[in-house]
Amino acid sequence: MAQVEIKFPDDSTKPFDVGTTGLEIAKSISPRLAKVALAIEINGQVCDLGHAVTQDASVRIFTFDDVEGRQVFWHSCSHIMAQAVQELFPGTKLAIGPSIEEGWYYDFDVEKPFSPEDLGKIEKRMKEIIAENAPFRCESMNRDDAIKHYRDKSETYKVELIEDLKDETVSFYYHSRFEDLCLGPHVPSTGVVKAFKLISSSGAYWRGDEHRPMLQRIYGVAYPKKNLLDDYLKRLEEAKKRDHRVIGKQLELFHFSDEVGAGLVLWMPRGARIRQIIEDYWRQQHLDNDYDIVFTPHIAKQELWDQSGHTGFYAENMYKPIDIDGRKFQLKPMNCPFHMQMYKSRLWSYRDLPLRWAELGTVYRYERPGVLHGLMRVRGFTQDDAHHFVARDRIDEELSWTLDFCIHMLRSFGFDSYDIYLSTRPEKAIGDDADWDKAEGALRTALKKAGLPFEVDPGEGVFYGPKIDIKIKDSIGRSWQCSTIQFDFSLPERFDLHYTDRDGERRRPYMVHRALLGSIERFFGVLIEHYAGNFPLWLAPVQVAVLPISDDLNDYCGRVVKRLKEAGLRAEIDDRSEKIGAKIRAAEIMKTPYMFVVGAREAEADSVSVRKHGTGDIGVKTIDEALASLQAEVASKGLE
């Protein structure tokens, strides 16, 4: 029999008979691998395990440990779920059912939205389908036949999907009594799914377009072993415990009130203290790095926003103007127009540039009710905004510098893992191609120079310029959009900005718009979730709880608090007539980093018994020792 040569990822090769399937190849490596194999990559293409190899090829076997394997696994689950739904709710039309980062979803067009009980029924039917251990099988169909096939079944979404496909033939996957238009690949059979759970259902627009029908989406997760599902559910629980809305309440950091209005943050004293520390640090860093800090008003004449173009392209996020003496004034959704006006207040020379103006500017934006979310998405927030006015020949180094400064700031707060995106020219854009090319090139160069890996988001730039978005990753791997560095061709043009260059010519400056933390509100929310409320010492609202064991030690403890405060530390005494255990508990619950327990022994020796949050008793220290070590910890910001 003819043979083919199969090459494995370790570069070893082995001959096989022509027509050998992926599963057989896996078996030849080890029976164990064959048991957990989900798919095979043949010359770069992920295929079913049943796929036969007909020519020399390099292959990789995918299991649940590989992203590709998981995708295949979850995608197969979406088919199983779709079968269950169609059997339980006859007449349901299928839309799409892809795998996602953790699990899958499938969108259905059903008469009535799914209830939680429905999900239970669907799970039950899915278990039956899994128990069948029905094999997945693939068949091709001529494109026109497939369209006719789905027309006859009134599967209008599938018809639309096929109509958008260019290929002459399309593939269908079959298992049990179910068929679905699908590129595949799939797991060998339904039985490989050992544990799954349907997480939630919700509305979702067909193809994400709010002008098209609303479908019902069901999300699910699944694993090849039950303990993996349990782990996932545990992780969900953990994430829930980190929820900044929950912690914000427990630690009395911030508050929302119906009476005040949705999406409007009330910063409670403890949260405000943290904010102040963040802002103080931010200010100092800016002053130390050639920024000037400015302040601008909260409202301005509508004409200013006409000139900036916001009333045109940003109208849907702006509140209605208010009437003042017959003139319309607009609550600000952005700070930029003010900085433009400030730039125009005098003439600038190339010697003055780059000019860097930073402002903690509070802006108000209309957000649709359904999108508000704790501190992460609000209607009034403070941007750590800045605008750089840059001479045309200095743009490369300015962007590079900005990026470095940005990363430096993020690192200071304990974030050293990022997802970075470079967004390029969208279809509708102002400015000429040469400018765009130059700007995109400059951003790209800055990223490369900084050695930061990034992805290009083609066409995702703002109409006024390309941008770099930086998402920070928190301690449990979720990413959050914070920093943005944006090129702006529009505003210097609209406000007719210029500077006098060294040759005496008036030139238009380039403008960079940047936010590092993004919104102080959101950044605070991210910090809370990142640290699960256990703030590093420099940020903790109360750094030390001084706990007298009995009332007669209150005076001594009062003096300890005073000394700590004089040394710049935030300390509080708990002088309630409670037992020490209760005081410790109260401080632990508030996640206070240090507790100084004080009894008669400590008071006599000018010392305290130091207890660390989450760790416990770490021994007796003199006040001076304890103070010095805390000050060192504050200075280090808890970073290595």
Next chain:
RNA sequence: GCCGACGUAACUCAGUUGGUAGAGUAGCUGAUUUGUAAUCAGCCUGUCCUCGGUUCGAUUCCGGGCGUCGGCUCCA
């Protein structure tokens, strides 16, 4: 905005198949003076989100609004 769920004391939640409500925590008062995550006792707390409708009577049923949650969409 759209789909769905939800809204009871400061917090977490129970309850009323329609007859205006309750537990723990917190708070207050008193007793206790305590050695590393809850001392004991007593007391207080509510337009049961809001506005309408049905009803003899609505916190409960129905509808509008507001808000929250999970998504869609959007974004700092």
